[in-house]
Amino acid sequence: MFWDEKPKNASAAITFPGRGPPFPIPASAAGPCYTPSMTGPGDVPDDPPPFLRTWRRVYAAVLIYLAALVAGSYLFTRAYR
């Protein structure tokens, strides 16, 4: 059965920043049919955002914006109840 198949070269591993130990993953070189390769973190540059300098600050800004929207909607509801 296809779900019993084990991909070849299962020892290839990937690590995610700030996470625990790496886990084994099937590598792309397993066979001609296998789908695109797992690459190292350096292959895809993690560019900074065009504003606020770090993504953490952008995320914080979005969440503050959400809080403002919810508060604004609440006040809107109260004002016209």
Added chain:
Amino acid sequence: MRPLDWVVLVASLVSIIAYGLYRSRGSNTVDRYLLAGKSMPWYAMALSIMATQASAVTFISTTGQSYIDGMRFVQFYFGLPIAMVAICATAVPIFHRTKVYTAYEYLEQRFDAKTRALASIIFLCQRGLSAGITIYAPAIVLSAILGWPERATTLLMGATVVTYTVLGGIKAVTWSDVQQMGIIFLGLLVALIMVFVLLPASVSPRDAIFLAGAAGRLNAVTTHFDWNDRYNIWSGLLGGTFLFLSYFGCDQSQVQRYLTGRSVAESRLSLLFNAVAKIPMQFFVLFIGTMVFVFYLFVQPPVLFERAELARIQPLPEYAAVKSDFDRAIEQRRHAALALAAAHRAGDTTAERRDEVGYRAAQHDIDTVRARASKLVEQAGGPAGFSDTNYIFLSFVTRYLPVGIVGLVIAVIFAATMSASSGEINSLATVTIVDIYRRHIRRGRSDHHYLTASRWATLFWGAYAVAFAGWGNRLGPLIIAVNVVGSLFYGSLLGCFVLAFAFPRVRGSAAFAGMLAGEAAIFWAFLFSHIGWLWYNAIGCLVVMAVALAITYAWPAASATAERQPAQ
């Protein structure tokens, strides 16, 4: 529909197709056809994500919903920004780094083939069901309003979508979505302006907002907690977060939009744009519905907005009494509304309180009479649980908007339908080819072979959607249920991805068992409980995680052995 409306409608549709195909030149490899060669700018992805999510029913039904129930539906979207931030921080960089075509492809890299296959099949079942409905649902409304045969409407929309999706791939889909969102924004803005223009001269926009609030239609936030209530702040923030995590993190129709980005940053920006813009947009759409409500304070509305069902009950002997009571209540409400607005302008709080009581009592009478009319529809052999919510906005458009604007608003409905269904068809084809065909049926073929197969798969899913839509009139009430059925599958998919991203110790078999348990839990909740469907995503996700973690930690030896197994 007058000649100018037809010109506007046809010009909109032709320009959408032409522009999409023009921008999709060079989609001659699988990578370009399915992922646009990872070349899309953030704003195109952002609008495509928004367009794919917003089907025609969103605009038809949401405006009707606020007419009937007020603006509290906006709370449904409160969880969206939270979900977007979580996805930007986790899923987006991982999907980009692993260079996958589909979200489920990543599951094989992280877990195993059976988990990927299960997730793919769940997606194909769930999204395949909704693909037909996306075309069919607005078709029945358009047919009823415009008098076109349903089959003609579905064929027109389906053929248009399939043409540019098959020929141009995801580039055509994305750039068409951009243009469709432009038409949608323009149409909605014009509709709102026209509502204000059509109000009586003595009623200012400020009065209109006040009267909508006095009728309870500006209830954007409701803070009471009820498991069975879909739309309150708690279900929006908690249930909505899980729903949108599932939708934007695990549903290929959305994941594929942001996988086309030039970089991680571009993909993140496209999602964050939606995080910022979606709630104001929904607020705006709902606000249009409340203003249509205010418009009908001063203009006699029909007892029912669906003409066919109204015609069905008119010959009944009970209808005369219903109509008489309705007309009387409408007249009372009109007088009360004018008096209330005048008292509010004059700052006479005593008169304002008195008139508000009369205004609300008249509204209550109208709601009661409309409920009686709906019962008459059932008695006359109409659908059980009849509701005309989906007909309110288009009924207003076709009766009161000027020539040309009607064509524009109908173009909005077509554009929304096409953008949602093209994204679905494209993603269904991608999963079919990448996760099923290339993985399990035909391995190691040339790029040209998979490109041709992708086009055929797109054609197949397009034809399937149109065929399913044509068969939709036999589904009856199931049409409504199918939207709920979608939420039966998201929770377990989300749980699987959370395990993949956040729990490195969990292996494929544990995740697979967790997904099966999650599905079982969701179906139990659906069949044997009264829990609102928005909570199914949270329930499914938590059960998947609990079962998979229990297996992982209950049998650590087995997990460790699996981890140490040499490559086969």
